[in-house]
Amino acid sequence: MSSPLTREQHLELYYFMRLNRELxxxxxxxxxxxxxxGGLYPSLGQEAISVGTAYALGxxxxxxxxxxxxxxxxxxxxKPRDVMTQHMARYTSPTQGKDGTSHFGDLNAxxxxxxxxxxxxxxPVMTGIAMAGRYLGQNIVTMTWIGDGGTSTGxxxxxxxxxxxxxxxxxxxxxxxQWAYSTPVEKQSALGxxxxxxxxxxxxxxxxxxxxxxxxxxxxxxxxxxxxxxxGPVLIEAKTMRMLGHAQxxxxxxxxxxxxxxxxxxxPLDRFEKLLTEKxxxxxxxxxxxxxxIAREIRADVEFAENSPFPPPExxxxxxxxxxxxxxxxxxxxxxxxVMPPRSSVKAEWPVKSHSVNGARPLAVxxxxxxxxxxxxxxxxxxxxxxxx
Amino acid sequence: MPETTYLEAIRQAMFEEMDRxxxxxxxxxxVGVYGGAFKTSEGLLARFGWExxxxxxxxxxxxxxxxxxxxxxxxxxIAEMQFIDFIACAFEMITNFAAKSHYRWGAPVPLVLRGPSxxxxxxxxxxSANPEMYFVHTPGLKVVCPATARDAKxxxxxxxRDNNPVLFFEHKFLYRRIKEELPADDFTVxxxxxxxxxxxRDLTIVSYAxxxxxxxxxxxxxxxxxxxxxxxxxxxxxxxxxxxxLASVRKTNKLLVVHEDTRTGGIAGEIAAxxxxxxxxxxxGPLRRVTSLDTPVxxxxxxxxxxxxxxxxxxxxxxxxxxx
Numbered sequence: 247m248s249s250p251l252t253r254e255q256h257l258e259l260y261y262f263m264r265l266n267r268e269l270x271x272x273x274x275x276x277x278x279x280x281x282x283x284g285g286l287y288p289s290l291g292q293e294a295i296s297v298g299t300a301y302a303l304g305x306x307x308x309x310x311x312x313x314x315x316x317x318x319x320x321x322x323x324x325k326p327r328d329v330m331t332q333h334m335a336r337y338t339s340p341t342q343g344k345d346g347t348s349h350f351g352d353l354n355a356x357x358x359x360x361x362x363x364x365x366x367x368x369x370p371v372m373t374g375i376a377m378a379g380r381y382l383g384q385n386i387v388t389m390t391w392i393g394d395g396g397t398s399t400g401x402x403x404x405x406x407x408x409x410x411x412x413x414x415x416x417x418x419x420x421x422x423x424q425w426a427y428s429t430p431v432e433k434q435s436a437l438g439x440x441x442x443x444x445x446x447x448x449x450x451x452x453x454x455x456x457x458x459x460x461x462x463x464x465x466x467x468x469x470x471x472x473x474x475x476x477x478g479p480v481l482i483e484a485k486t487m488r489m490l491g492h493a494q495x496x497x498x499x500x501x502x503x504x505x506x507x508x509x510x511x512x513x514p515l516d517r518f519e520k521l522l523t524e525k526x527x528x529x530x531x532x533x534x535x536x537x538x539x540i541a542r543e544i545r546a547d548v549e550f551a552e553n554s555p556f557p558p559p560e561x562x563x564x565x566x567x568x569x570x571x572x573x574x575x576x577x578x579x580x581x582x583x584x585v586m587p588p589r590s591s592v593k594a595e596w597p598v599k600s601h602s603v604n605g606a607r608p609l610a611v612x613x614x615x616x617x618x619x620x621x622x623x624x625x626x627x628x629x630x631x632x633x634x635x
Numbered sequence: 636m637p638e639t640t641y642l643e644a645i646r647q648a649m650f651e652e653m654d655r656x657x658x659x660x661x662x663x664x665x666v667g668v669y670g671g672a673f674k675t676s677e678g679l680l681a682r683f684g685w686e687x688x689x690x691x692x693x694x695x696x697x698x699x700x701x702x703x704x705x706x707x708x709x710x711x712x713i714a715e716m717q718f719i720d721f722i723a724c725a726f727e728m729i730t731n732f733a734a735k736s737h738y739r740w741g742a743p744v745p746l747v748l749r750g751p752s753x754x755x756x757x758x759x760x761x762x763s764a765n766p767e768m769y770f771v772h773t774p775g776l777k778v779v780c781p782a783t784a785r786d787a788k789x790x791x792x793x794x795x796r797d798n799n800p801v802l803f804f805e806h807k808f809l810y811r812r813i814k815e816e817l818p819a820d821d822f823t824v825x826x827x828x829x830x831x832x833x834x835x836r837d838l839t840i841v842s843y844a845x846x847x848x849x850x851x852x853x854x855x856x857x858x859x860x861x862x863x864x865x866x867x868x869x870x871x872x873x874x875x876x877x878x879x880x881l882a883s884v885r886k887t888n889k890l891l892v893v894h895e896d897t898r899t900g901g902i903a904g905e906i907a908a909x910x911x912x913x914x915x916x917x918x919x920g921p922l923r924r925v926t927s928l929d930t931p932v933x934x935x936x937x938x939x940x941x942x943x944x945x946x947x948x949x950x951x952x953x954x955x956x957x958x959x
Binding site: 340341344345349350351353359360362363364367369370371372373374375376377378379381382388400401404405407408411412565566567568570571572574575576577578582585586587590591592593594595596 | 658691694700710712732
């Protein structure tokens with residue numbers, strides 16, 4: 247079990263969550279000034295998930311954020327200016343204007359994979375990195391996020407199934423924010439808990455209150471330990487609410503007002519601030535200092551982004567192929583001899599353990615599976631149990 | 636030196652590259668214990684073990700997706716499609732994820748995606764595809780279609796060592812039908828270079844993969860009539876070796892393109908455009924093409940023979956063009 251969070255870690259979590267929120271508010275201002283070239287996809291109300299899950303990883307681990315995981319990018323060391331210049335299509339952006347939004351990454355230093363707009367693709371990709379990490383002896387864990395809507399894709403199934411049979415050190419965060427654009431989760435899946443999808447793959451799952459950052463960190467740490475230990479992938483369903491539209495242009499009138507009101511009371515930042523105060527982990531002065539630091543950083547980065555040039559038009563022609571501009575090199579953490587003949591050589595036959603199908607149990611019509619009992623699956627929490635903290 | 640089949644050449648390329656570089660791994664359906672549906676990977680599991688020869692579930696998207704992930708981690712994965720028709724299932728991972736990766740964010744994807752393509756073996760609509768043009772239309776990919784055992788081995792080695800996603804379309808008609816003596820040394824064949832398979836002065840026949848042999852058969856027939864056809868084997872469709880095509884057209888002044896792929900949107904159209912743009916004044920006749928019909932690949936032998944180009948059809952078109 248992981249040790250409890252220290253005061254410094256609590257304050258760091260607050261810093262990232264507050265930075266996430268302030269940055270996005272600044273982005274809205276830039277959007278209204280017509281400085282954002284494309285779309286802007288808010289994560290208001292979901293900061294605890296982005297920040298808390300990424301915070302549970304070690305520096306050698308890999309992530310692939312989704313469109314709303316700005317917080318995860320910040321935890322991973324990207325700066326507000328990276329997010330701003332990306333959205334503003336400037337030459338100084340991580341992709342030099344080739345792509346927008348949070349579609350950027352850093353292969354070598356931060357181990358962040360750039361997402362695409364096609365949901366679910368990152369699951370097999372991160373499974374592949376997890377398999378490669380194990381092969382190279384790196385002892386890493388890989389993580390990606392998917393929304394409630396994304397769990398409906400075919401590649402979600404293919405990827406998670408491959409991760410399961412490979413026992414890949416992979417953690418999948420299902421960020422259930424109740425809405426996929428205008429479609430409510432009830433129209434995505436007949437499951438009450440999306441965590442139950444894990445049962446179909448024979449892997450561990452957990453449910454966590456996505457608006458409780460401490461619970462998110464704790465649950466994710468357990469999952470990461472499980473995966474790192476070689477016990478297989480873990481699916482965490484983090485329950486939350488998308489508090490704004492799908493993107494800036496969407497006023498989300500299809501969302502019931504009462505639903506928003508009830509979730510507003512569970513705002514992750516308000517709750518965390520209250521906890522920090524109650525536990526006497528900070529005082530007004532500390533909060534003021536952190537908030538001032540964030541304001542300073544954002545101000546400086548807005549200035550940087552606004553003064554950044556657009557890319558020269560002809561740079562559109564560059565970079566389709568890698569023509570010696572990058573070297574591809576694996577970081578071997580085990581002797582290569584282990585995977586080379588003669589040590590790698592095996593008898594080419596299946597080590598089939600059981601010769602009967604499912605132990606030749608008689609077929610029986612099973613009733614729909616009931617809610618999993620707490621305690622049966624150690625990492626499986628319950629939102630209700632944790633919501634009272 | 637014994638002669639090596641096209642299929643064995645592919646197996647040797649994987650074998651030797653895996654021996655040379657522990658970063659090379661193979662993932663696909665039935666590639667391990669079974670050695671692949673065509674036995675292309677026979678013996679690889681026994682030599683390189685479970686970690687490097689990975690039997691995957693029937694999940695083409697996940698196979699390609701995982702291979703992309705492995706390549707991000709510095710490996711050089713080979714992903715096999717059991718039949719290349721199934722590449723359609725992984726279209727998204729190839730065209731949106733792998734192909735755009737380097738352009739979008741500078742992350743190279745050193746991945747080889749290979750599998751048996753093509754018809755002539757009565758595989759029907761789902762085991763005979765020539766899917767190359769879907770991917771030739773996708774910047775960021777390389778598309779290789781070898782016609783000889785030597786090229787199959789040398790080009791596959793180049794593909795494995797390449798830092799970009801390379802689609803390697805093996806023609807299953809050639810697997811056990813052609814063989815030749817291969818160099819004993821560790822040779823490669825460069826991606827993006829066409830080969831002149833037969834020199835001639837009267838017209839140029841451009842083709843690739845199994846149809847190169849059909850074109851050569853036609854050229855031999857035409858030679859008896861005094862028509863000397865130059866036969867060019869493209870070897871790589873993306874990037875296309877425009878120079879070799881244009882040089883030959885400037886010499887013979889007539890061009891016939893032959894491909895087993897269906898007609899509309901086939902590479903012949905692109906080659907026609909390149910020739911019009913660059914060598915219009917050199918042409919002494921209309922550009923002609925002999926291709927498969929614009930239908931799915933039919934199953935019955937008589938139907939498939941009617942569907943595909945044959946040496947007879949190629950010779951007839953070439954004869955007409957030569958006399959134009």
